Amino acid sequence: MDPSQTLALTGGTGLPRASGDGPTQGERRVIHHVGDANATVSVYRAGTDRIALTGQGIHFKGPSGELIREDEPVSTVRGINEFITGLHLQHFKHWLLRVFYFIGGLAGCACIATGFLFFVEKRKRQHAKQGRGGARWVDALAVTSVTGMLIATAAMLVGNRLLPVELAERGLWEERLFWSAWAVALLHALWRTAPVRAARLAPAWREQCWAVVALALAAVLLNAWSTGDHLFKTLSAGYWPVAGVDLVLLASAALAAVAARKLAQRERAAEPVVQESAGLAEVAHG
């Protein structure tokens, strides 16, 4: 029997691929006009084993299993387009690459946060001397995008556990909660970055770090309370999607607590110097 017939009759695997480059990790089958004399069967590459979002379909007549056609190999431009689309959609299944994407995401966040900090630290003394508010506004935006984003995310997770299940458009309310929490974080940041005008550390950073600690812990506890999927259970059962979120939340809470304590130490260390001999301290710090 012709291999393509085997496929049509059994819906089987192992058919010759259009590009002939080995077995795939999975396939997607589409049947048109089921039960009709004109039924056709199309088999597409699942594409989880490569970056490019490629279909590479192969099409058969339903009743006879006769090969109708194979999709043409894509042009170079189309291929590059598919590769870049695939890079963003990340439909591929690759454990190491997922870890790398996670690391890359964290590194990207660190880039943005340190960029903000350098910008503010470089200018705040100069701006304080000139009586300008620029550094203060940027610091407020930095607080909102670094800790404020964490607050908004954790608030959404908390809302996900607290909003009643029968609430209409529950997803929309979670979304609203996210944006409102972020807006509150922005207002708080605008208010509590005032000391930057005097070239001092903004208390907004420390206070929002504590808010992150509280919300992240609340999200973990509320999940355990409302679903019963606490860490002891999810870890022992290897239920990684839920255990992973809980672990990352706990790690974030711990990091935020450490950051808040360090910031408090720094604020205390800076305080007396500024009060006793502000002029000298400015000179000493350059």
Add this chain to the structure above:
Amino acid sequence: MVESQSSAALWLLLALLAAQLGLISLALSLESHWEQVRGQAALPAGLARRLRLIGALGLGLSLAACLQADHASMAVLVWLMALAAGSLLLAGVLALRARLLAPLAAALSLGAHPGRRDAQ
């Protein structure tokens, strides 16, 4: 399937190690990083060339191992990300605990002709 997955995992592990070793060797071939790790010990030109060569071989081996594990379009991305993650780790180690690399630097310079340190 399981067998091919675990062999892919071994290739990827090899790719990570080779990339890290290559990056370390390339970093050590630069005077400033060499000083961070080895202090006053000189970096003769011959040794720097050797370190660059080992570095290039390490990165090449890493790419080859990635290609063994995955389809080429996937392997190239995994390799680039391995280089990025490896550089990040190396940058952290050089900034905070450069001396941790001293034994490795000593091993890489085994038998190298001890050059004279240029007068400051």
